[in-house]
Amino acid sequence: MTIKEKIASKLSSILEQLGVDIPAKDIEISSTKNSNFGDFATNIAMKLTRVLHKSPLAIADDIISKFELDEISKAEKAGPGFINFYIKDEAVQEIIKKVIDSKGNFGQLNQGKGEKTMLEYVSANPTGALHLGHARGAAVGDCDARLLKKCGYDVTREYYINDAGSQVYKLARSIKARYLQELGIEAEVPEDGYHGKDVVAFAKEIVEKEGDKYKDDSEDNLEFFRKKGIELALGGIKKDLHEFRVDFDHFTSEKDIRDAGKIDRVLEELKPYCYQKDGATFLNTTKDGDDKDRVIIKSDGSYTYLLPDIAYHKDKFDRGYSWLIDLFGADHHGYIARIKSSVKSLGYNPDKLDVDLVQMVRLFKDGKEYKMSKRTGNAVSLKELIEEVGVDAVRFFFVSRAASQHLDFNLDLAKTMGTVNPVYYCQYAHARLNAIIEMGTTKYKIDETGRNLIDPSELQLMKKMASFPSVVLDAALTLSPYKITIYVRELASSINEFYTKCRVLDPEHIELTESRLGLCLAAKSVLKEGLDLIGVNAPEHM
């Protein structure tokens, strides 16, 4: 039971004596923003004015006169009727042992109780290298997965490969053109094809390995370029993602879904909601609030992207996942209503499918916006970004804003970020603690009781550490890794403050030194856990 819960439960029983029945979980206990108002506060006295027909201050007096709790040194009324609670130093100090005993898993929770959860993200078409926009989705999705795991969800990270739609044929024709050019045969990349330099590299590789045996114009050869193109593009994508510390548990191919006959089955099930118009098959999605019904089979008989996607989502549920999360670029926002409607029509609970959108990244270079287009080949790739800025900084930056917020990536600033970048600030705090620990443990023992730690900077640091699990839970349930970046920044700040105010290694005061070493060890551990959640390294030395 946390201290907050203990306070709530105590308040609940006091209120019962006053003739009001409110369960502990409905009593709001907030952490105060300002230490002048104690550590925790409740507004319950103000809420009950109408019930008890008394002024909030009088109600607060009644409650305070009966309030007593081991961990709380005092409760006092304040302002318009708040009750502020002050934690005893001894209760704060207990955090050291808790953290050290957890062996690096202080924030580990069991909220999810092993619920099988699937997080689908990136899922970029295998038609070339990943660019800036994908990179943000990759960073956010990866952190979401880390957060959910931390909270006890059984998370699978999945990448859906669009390897059967028209885009991959455009890629095939583009590679083929480059391939022919490579062989000295005149050919032109289709107007709507892919003009990036990665496609040229693919063609070169094919020439090196296969020579000219695919130079003839045939269906078989085009199929070869399609397959080879996906293989090369996906290989590159996986490599870049791995470099970015983003690894998937499972890849699902659209083509496999089609070949397994799963689309026909879905079509059969959706029949009651389908109708023919202008030679195409429409799915009724307006029944669930979509703007208009959606075409699933075009008048030429081919599928729109939606139909295999529906089959894919059904497949996810059928594989035993009870919670599905899709992370898409903001340009897919029209997609939410139609996929949710489809899922509902298939008999699944649409509330167990969450579609989160990652807003656009705008790139600024040389002081002005740099317009990107993957097709024309002037996109900034993830790989280039990592090379220029570094994995830690890129990850931290992409995750430091809510996914629903637009993000301006200033490349000039990012490159010169050195001392300005918060990621170094956090890592520095970690390395500093480590330096003390390395030096200290050769001469001193470590005291885990936290006794002697009463400096304001020490108490503040321990309180900050204690709030970690609740921050993790909040960040996970709202899929908001940016909350971890804020927390980590604050924790590092508390550490640096402690560092400057409190000398740790002091032969004159052995006992205090040992207590402070315990604090360093615990603080370092929590900071590392926080950094791990956003996939940023916690260096021992800098």
Add this chain to the structure above:
RNA sequence: GACCCUGUAGCUCAGCAGGAUAGAGCAACAGCCUUCUAAGCUGUGGGCCGAAGGUUCGAAUCCUUUCAGGGUCACCA
């Protein structure tokens, strides 16, 4: 036209299941290294929370209207 995101300090943003004096970082200014990493710490200045109404004991937070910016609205994916 419909829908999504956003207007908070000079800049980038937190805060938005209503609560006490609206917070950080950067930038500006003033201090702090004979002692564990100064990539650090301390202090100062800086705000009609886009605007107007409404709900409330109480609004940056909720509702309506309005202004401004970004984005999406395919038988593309």
